[in-house]
Amino acid sequence: MTKVFTPLFIFICCPLLSIAQYVISGKVTDAKKHPLPGVNISVKDSYDGATSKPDGTFSFTTSEKGEVILVAALMNFQTLEMKVNTGAGQQLNIVLKESASALRVVTISAGSFEASDDKKGTVLKPLDIVTTAGAGADIVNAIKTLPGAQQTNDREGLFVRGGTGYETQTLIDGMLVRNPFFSSLPDVPGRGRFSPFLFKGTTFSSGGYSAQYGQGLSSALILESTDLPDRSSSSLGLSVIGVSGGLEHLAKDKKASYGVEADYTNLSPYFGVVKPTQTLSLGPEIIGTSANFRIKTSSTGILKFYGYGNWSKMGFDNNSIEYPGNTESFKLRNNNVYTNLTYKEKIGDGWHLYIGASYSVNNDNIHTDTLQKNPAPTLIKVRSELSQGRVMISRNLGQFSVLRMGTEYQYAVERSAFNSYSANYTDNYNAGFIEGDIYITPSLVGRVGGRLEHSSVIEKWNLAPRVSLAYKVSNYSQFSVAYGDYYQKPEPQYLRVDRGLDYMKATHYIVSFQRVASDYTFRTEVFYKKYNNLVKTTPSYSNNGDGYAQGVEIFWRDRKTIKNADYWISYSYLDTKRNYLNYPFRVQPDFAATHTASVVYKHFISKIKTNLGATYSFATGRPYYNPNLPPDKFMSEKTISYNSLGLSASYLTNIHKAFTIFVLSVTNVIGNKQVFGYRYSTDGLRRSEIVPNVPRFIYLGMFMNFGIDRRQDVINNL
Amino acid sequence: MKQILLALLLLGNMATVSAQSERYIAAMTKQTSDLDSAGTFTPEALQQKGNTFERIADAEKNQWLPYYYAAYTQIMQTFILKDKSQVDPLADKASANLDKAEALSPKNSEIACLRSLVATARLSVDPMTRGAKFGPEAGAQLAAAKSFNPENPRVYLLEGQALLFTPEQWGGSKTKAKETLELALSKFAAFKPESDIAPKWGEAYARQLLQNASK
Numbered sequence: 011m012t013k014v015f016t017p018l019f020i021f022i023c024c025p026l027l028s029i030a031q032y033v034i035s036g037k038v039t040d041a042k043k044h045p046l047p048g049v050n051i052s053v054k055d056s057y058d059g060a061t062s063k064p065d066g067t068f069s070f071t072t073s074e075k076g077e078v079i080l081v082a083a084l085m086n087f088q089t090l091e092m093k094v095n096t097g098a099g100q101q102l103n104i105v106l107k108e109s110a111s112a113l114r115v116v117t118i119s120a121g122s123f124e125a126s127d128d129k130k131g132t133v134l135k136p137l138d139i140v141t142t143a144g145a146g147a148d149i150v151n152a153i154k155t156l157p158g159a160q161q162t163n164d165r166e167g168l169f170v171r172g173g174t175g176y177e178t179q180t181l182i183d184g185m186l187v188r189n190p191f192f193s194s195l196p197d198v199p200g201r202g203r204f205s206p207f208l209f210k211g212t213t214f215s216s217g218g219y220s221a222q223y224g225q226g227l228s229s230a231l232i233l234e235s236t237d238l239p240d241r242s243s244s245s246l247g248l249s250v251i252g253v254s255g256g257l258e259h260l261a262k263d264k265k266a267s268y269g270v271e272a273d274y275t276n277l278s279p280y281f282g283v284v285k286p287t288q289t290l291s292l293g294p295e296i297i298g299t300s301a302n303f304r305i306k307t308s309s310t311g312i313l314k315f316y317g318y319g320n321w322s323k324m325g326f327d328n329n330s331i332e333y334p335g336n337t338e339s340f341k342l343r344n345n346n347v348y349t350n351l352t353y354k355e356k357i358g359d360g361w362h363l364y365i366g367a368s369y370s371v372n373n374d375n376i377h378t379d380t381l382q383k384n385p386a387p388t389l390i391k392v393r394s395e396l397s398q399g400r401v402m403i404s405r406n407l408g409q410f411s412v413l414r415m416g417t418e419y420q421y422a423v424e425r426s427a428f429n430s431y432s433a434n435y436t437d438n439y440n441a442g443f444i445e446g447d448i449y450i451t452p453s454l455v456g457r458v459g460g461r462l463e464h465s466s467v468i469e470k471w472n473l474a475p476r477v478s479l480a481y482k483v484s485n486y487s488q489f490s491v492a493y494g495d496y497y498q499k500p501e502p503q504y505l506r507v508d509r510g511l512d513y514m515k516a517t518h519y520i521v522s523f524q525r526v527a528s529d530y531t532f533r534t535e536v537f538y539k540k541y542n543n544l545v546k547t548t549p550s551y552s553n554n555g556d557g558y559a560q561g562v563e564i565f566w567r568d569r570k571t572i573k574n575a576d577y578w579i580s581y582s583y584l585d586t587k588r589n590y591l592n593y594p595f596r597v598q599p600d601f602a603a604t605h606t607a608s609v610v611y612k613h614f615i616s617k618i619k620t621n622l623g624a625t626y627s628f629a630t631g632r633p634y635y636n637p638n639l640p641p642d643k644f645m646s647e648k649t650i651s652y653n654s655l656g657l658s659a660s661y662l663t664n665i666h667k668a669f670t671i672f673v674l675s676v677t678n679v680i681g682n683k684q685v686f687g688y689r690y691s692t693d694g695l696r697r698s699e700i701v702p703n704v705p706r707f708i709y710l711g712m713f714m715n716f717g718i719d720r721r722q723d724v725i726n727n728l
Numbered sequence: 729m730k731q732i733l734l735a736l737l738l739l740g741n742m743a744t745v746s747a748q749s750e751r752y753i754a755a756m757t758k759q760t761s762d763l764d765s766a767g768t769f770t771p772e773a774l775q776q777k778g779n780t781f782e783r784i785a786d787a788e789k790n791q792w793l794p795y796y797y798a799a800y801t802q803i804m805q806t807f808i809l810k811d812k813s814q815v816d817p818l819a820d821k822a823s824a825n826l827d828k829a830e831a832l833s834p835k836n837s838e839i840a841c842l843r844s845l846v847a848t849a850r851l852s853v854d855p856m857t858r859g860a861k862f863g864p865e866a867g868a869q870l871a872a873a874k875s876f877n878p879e880n881p882r883v884y885l886l887e888g889q890a891l892l893f894t895p896e897q898w899g900g901s902k903t904k905a906k907e908t909l910e911l912a913l914s915k916f917a918a919f920k921p922e923s924d925i926a927p928k929w930g931e932a933y934a935r936q937l938l939q940n941a942s943k
Contacts, residue, residue, distance in 0.1 A: 048772070050779035052786070057755055059783045061776040083782075085817050240864060528813040 034094065035069035036102025038062045038082060046084060046106060054079040054091070072096055082106060116453050116482035120490035120520045121218035121535070123156050123565075124211070139206045142610055143623030144656020144677050146709065149206045150191070153231065154627070155608040157535070157563035157580040158216030161629040161652055162601050164686035164700055166191040166201075169601050170216050171539060172559025172586030173228025173516075176501050180231045181223060182209075183314065183352045185368040186420070188396045190231075192296065192322055193344040193374050203320055203346065204300070205271075210236045216563075217518045217537055218492030221443040221459035221476045222402070222414065227498045227516040227541070235316055238267050238304050249673075249711030251275050252296075268303040277324075286703045292325030292341045311355035319347045325377075331691045331698045339387070341377040346370070360406035364416070371395045391427040394502065396420060410449040414459075417442045424502045433506040437499070438466040445476070453482035465499055465513075472497045472513050486527045492520040500545045500553075508551035515542040529570035531578075535563045544590040557588025557596060577611040597645040600687060603629040603652070623658045634687040637694040653682040668714040677707045755784055756793060756925040763797070764929055771809055774801045785828070792836070793925060795829035798822075799842050800929075806849040815853050819846050837877035838927045844869035844886055866890070881919050882927070884912035885934045892941050906941040909934055 038049045045066025052059030058072035059081075072078070074096055083089040087106040094102065138152070145151035150168055153159055160169035167175020180190040182204075192201050206212075211234035219230045239258050247254035254273035261267065275296040300318035307313055325341030332338075348370040357363045376390040402416030420439040426432065445459025457478040464471045476494035483489065497513040505511060522535040537560065544555030567578035584604055587596040598604075606629045613622045631648035639646065658675035678684070687700040759780055762768055768777060778801035785794030802822040806815045823846055830839050844866045851862035867890075873883045888909035894900025916931040 048775045048779075050782060052779075052783045055787050057751070057784055057787050059779070061779045064772075085814075085821055240861070 031071040031073060032075065032096035033069060033071050033099065034080070034096060034102070035067070036100075036104060037066045038068065038084075038104045038106060039066055040087070040106055040108070046087070049082050049084040049087075049104075049106065051080065051082050051104070053096075054081050116449075116455050116480045116488055118220075118447065118455060118457050118478050118480050118490065118492075119488065119524055120478055120480070120492035120522045121518070121537075122213055122215040123153075124213045139212060141612055141621060141623060141658075141660070142625060143612075143658035143675065144625040144627075144654065146201070146675065146677075148202050149204075149209075149212065149233075150202050150231070152206075153212075153214050155578070155580060155610050155625060156214060156216075157533075157565050157582045158229075159214075159582075159606075160584075160601065160603060161606055161608075161627050161654075162686075163652075163654075163684070163702065165601070168214075168229060168231060170229035171537060171561065172557070172584055172588070172599070172602050173539075174599075174601060177226055177228035177498065177516075178231060179223065179226035179229075180233070182233045182316065182350055183235055183366060184222070184364065184400055184402070185350045185352070185366045186225075186396070186398060187348060188370055188394060189346055189348075189372040192320070193342055193346075193372075203298075203318060203348070204233075208235055208302075208316070209233045216535075217539065218476070218478060218494050218520045220457070221445045221461040221474070221494075222416065224418075224441055224443075224461050224463055224474065224496070225439075225498050227496050227514060228539070235302075235314060237312060237314075238264065238306065239269075242267075243715055245713065245715045246668075247273070247711060247713045250709060251277055251280055254298075265306040266304065269301065271298075271300045273298045281704075284704055284706075284708075286326070287701060288326035288328050288703060289337075290325075291327050291339055292323055294322070294324035296320065296322040307353075307355065311353070313351075313353045315349070315351045317347070317349035319345070321345045326703075329698075331689060331696045334696065339377070339379055343375040344373065346372045362404045362406075364400070364402040364404075366398075366400040368398045369396070389427075389429055391425075393423075393425040395423040397422075407446075408449070410452065410455075411447055413444075413446045415442075415444040424506060426502070426506060435467055435506050435509070439499075440464045453488075455480050463497060467505060467509060468499060468511065468513060470512060472515075487523070487525045490520070490522045490524075492518065492522075494518050504545050504547070504551065511545060511551065512543055512553045514544050514553070514555075516540065517542075529568070531565065531567040533565040537561060537563075541588060544588060546590060546592075548592045555588065555590035555593075557586065557590065559584060559586035559602075561585055572613075574616065575611065575613045577609065579610075580608050582606045594641055594644050598633050600633050600635065600645065603632050605630045619662045621658075621660045621662070623660075625654075625656045627654045627656075628652065632687065635690075636688070637690050649685045649687060650683065652684055652686075653680075654684065655679045655682075665714065668716045670715070671713045673709070673711045673713070675709045678702075678705060681705060752784070752788060752791065753925065756797075759784070760797065760925050763800075764932060769804065769808060771805050774805045774808075777801045778805070782825070785825070790832060792829040792832040792839075793927075795825045795832070796839060796842065796927065799825040799829065799846075800927075803842060803845045803849055806852075812853050815849055819849050822846050822849075835876050837873045837880040837883065840869050840873035840876060841880065841882045841886060844873065848890075879915060879919065881912050881915035881934070882930050884908050884915055885930045885937070888912055888934070888941070889937055892937055902941050906938065909938040909941055913938065 038046045038051070040046055047062055047064045047066060049062040049068070050059065051062065051068050053072050053074050056072065056074060058070060058074065060068045060070035062068040076097065077093055077095050080092050080094045081089065082104050084106060086109055088109045090104060090106055139149055142152040142155060153168060154161060158171050162169040165175060168178040169175055170178055180187040190202055192203060213232040215230045215232065217229065223230050239260050242260045243258050245256045252273060252275035254271070256269065256271035258269040259267060277294040278290060281290050298318065298320045302316045305313045323343045325339060327337045327339045330336040330338045350366070350368045352364065352366040355363050372394050374392040377387045378390065379387040398418065398420040400416065400418045402414060404412055404414040406412050418441040422437045422439065425434040441461060441463040443459060443461040445457060447455060447457050449455050459476045461474045461476070462471065474495040474497055478490065478492040480488055480490040496516045496518065499505065500511045500514060517540045519538045520535060522533065524533040525531070539559040541557040543553040544557060546552045546555045561582060561584040563580070563582045565578065565580045569576045584602060584606070586598060586602050588599055589596040609626045611624045615622065629652040631651050633645040633648050635645055636647050654677065656675065656677045657679050658673065661672040663670050684702055685699050688697045689700060690697045759777060767773060778798050781794045781798035781801065785791070785798055788794060799822040802818045802825070806818045809815065822842070826839055826842055826846070830836065833839065847862045847866035847869060851858050851866065870883060870886055873880060888905050891900050891908055892902065892905035912934045913931070916934060921928045
């Protein structure tokens with residue numbers, strides 16, 4: 011038996027006997043020789059290992075003999091595997107490289123402000139737009155607090171860097187929105203037609219935007235609609251100016267959803283209490299409806315529909331400055347329908363397909379007697395229809411780079427009638443684009459692209475090159491430069507009079523620096539924009555207009571210094587002159603202010619569940635035309651500076667099971683006088699100020715949301 | 729003789745297998761014994777423990793507990809770290825470990841509890857904008873945890889914690905928190921962990937929360 015036992019004993023105890031201990035030690039650093047603590051160093055597939063100390067050193071013993079694989083792993087770094095001989099007893103020097111995801115890859119940023127939840131390092135969140143005081147949950151009003159945008163509050167649209175409102179294009183899921191604003195009365199800006207809650211991403215480009223988009227000389231507002239909702243819900247809103255209701259249904263398999271919304275706004279009771287400067291003659295009433303559906307066609311594909319229809323009417327009477335003692339009236343009836351269908355899918359390895367289609371129509375019917383002292387009012391009808399299609403294919407190249415190419419077609423029918431005189435035209439617009447985001451290293455990217463366009467009404471091609479570069483100097487800081495040509499058709503009111511007009515053109519040059527840390531953002535941009543071929547209306551219609559805009563902009567946002575508070579400051583300096591329309595020579599146009607600044611402050615008081623906000627906006631006076639001055643003093647006088655302080659408070663609560671928000675907001679709290687310009691009688695003897703319709707607007711509203719259990723929403727203290 | 733030898737050889741092999749398992753039990757027992765102690769609750773100590781659990785997990789590969797505990801230490805780090813920018817990477821890491829754990833042990837109440845905590849950690853980075861997404865997710869994971877094992881005391885502990893720290897306007901309630909935490913404590917009293925190394929944390933924390941709720 012002993013004969014048997016001896017080998018057996020050895021066999022069983024073999025593992026024990028072989029436990030000779032080998033020491034493995036060394037130091038871990040990053041590429042810049044800084045010690046790395048917390049690195050998990052281990053012999054692969056064994057328990058043996060250690061965590062590196064604050065000075066990067068480590069030491070442990072292992073029973074593994076000979077050549078083993080040593081693994082060094084640390085969050086945000088690439089895991090390193092190396093062969094080590096346990097018996098060698100050497101001091102190991104391990105160098106870990108940062109992993110690509112942690113390197114915070116550089117992104118194209120010149121000229122664009124992005125609000126997104128999905129992407130890291132964006133300047134704004136979608137909620138920031140909704141909670142900006144004084145903006146009244148209007149996307150464009152909130153964007154006006156960003157650098158580059160003007161406080162042009164007497165006409166609709168985004169006036170960016172010396173450009174007119176027409177020079178900014180709005181896009182939803184890649185499809186153009188021809189009439190993003192409610193049709194407006196003279197001197198009163200129309201609000202945006204859609205709710206900010208519909209969008210998960212908003213990009214405001216104040217210049218240098220991508221070749222994917224065209225026909226905007228100055229700027230693009232790019233909106234990306236939300237995907238499937240998290241659950242079904244319904245909502246109800248009630249305010250001093252109207253009511254709204256909505257329903258959103260998510261299918262049980264969570265692969266499809268639909269939603270409908272309707273709202274009714276009537277300002278006449280409000281204007282009965284707060285008398286507007288002009289006398290009310292019609293409405294103002296707005297009926298809005300919208301519908302959407304979203305279907306997940308596969309794990310990577312989604313089909314989305316979004317459409318809205320709006321009907322509005324409003325009219326005011328004014329004292330005539332042309333004929334003192336008489337009144338002039340202006341009545342506007344508008345209806346507008348917009349639809350948008352898009353489909354996105356991954357097709358094969360690294361390939362993505364996008365297809366979009368859209369149809370929209372806008373009708374303005376205007377009755378006015380402002381134009382002449384005439385017992386029969388003038389009737390103006392404007393109808394524009396736009397059908398469009400868009401296809402884009404993109405291909406991932408390597409880890410980060412991507413190549414996009416696509417084509418666009420738009421068919422526009424522009425009709426207008428002035429009493430019995432009418433002028434109509436149609437336009438077939440074709441465009442193709444190609445663009446590559448090429449990463450030379452994770453911290454250096456170049457975007458090179460071009461856009462080719464043809465419009466049948468202009469009967470010309472244009473080719474617009476676009477180039478951007480961005481270089482990351484540290485984890486948080488980057489420099490960007492951008493250059494691009496931008497073409498745009500003249501506005502329909504000029505095109506329908508003279509078909510010989512050419513594209514207008516702008517060339518952008520932008521240099522920017524930004525530092526985006528987790529709790530503060532600093533950004534500055536310098537730009538130069540050259541305008542060519544602007545439309546002239548005197549002495550005759552031509553493209554002989556030109557101009558320039560240049561300036562410096564600064565943006566600072568801070569979420570850290572004041573507890574529970576978030577604020578941003580933006581400042582824009584703008585030097586611009588242009589010779590266009592009836593201007594006799596280059597002057598600063600009447601929509602541009604030299605200095606513009608905004609301070610937006612938001613404070614959350616968790617004890618009383620209330621969000622307080624204040625927005626202060628300032629702009630220096632804008633030039634206006636005084637016909638009594640000699641021609642060489644054209645547009646030489648300026649209005650008083652613009653000052654506006656808006657306040658808002660929203661209180662979050664639960665009524666029964668409904669998540670409820672009460673909102674109180676007041677514009678122009680202090681009651682600063684705001685003059686946007688002057689209107690003169692033909693003989694120049696009388697003038698009237700262009701001022702806001704009501705000097706101050708007080709809004710009180712309540713919004714309820716049913717079906718969403720938001721109990722867990724504010725678990726800040728966990 | 730040959731047969732005896734063979735039998736003994738087999739026995740010997742089995743001995744080494746169980747010895748390995750003993751090594752696992754021993755290592756896990758050592759690592760989990762001081763998991764609840766105050767000394768462990770520093771970012772460095774938790775990181776070190778997390779690293780050790782990951783080493784054990786990667787060496788064993790078919791045990792869900794080391795992955796579970798690695799995730800647990802990573803989540804706990806997110807709650808004591810001052811640098812909020814580290815929360816998302818840690819939560820990513822914890823989620824990856826929980827995925828591996830769940831592949832080995834599906835429909836596990838303990839894993840669902842940790843997933844609820846991952847959502848809570850992500851929410852804490854920016855409650856105003858992330859609340860709408862991660863709040864309901866934290867709740868849904870807790871509901872799943874309860875359906876997998878209604879006797880798991882940690883489900884009630886986390887429920888009570890949420891009730892306690894959620895303002896009343898949002899459905900929080902001190903009285904309800906107190907009731908839920910008392911329920912948690914009775915579940916703790918009745919709870920028998922499957923083994924010495926199975927999850928059993930939270931009783932002391934539940935008492936502490938109950939004190940807060942009773943104030």
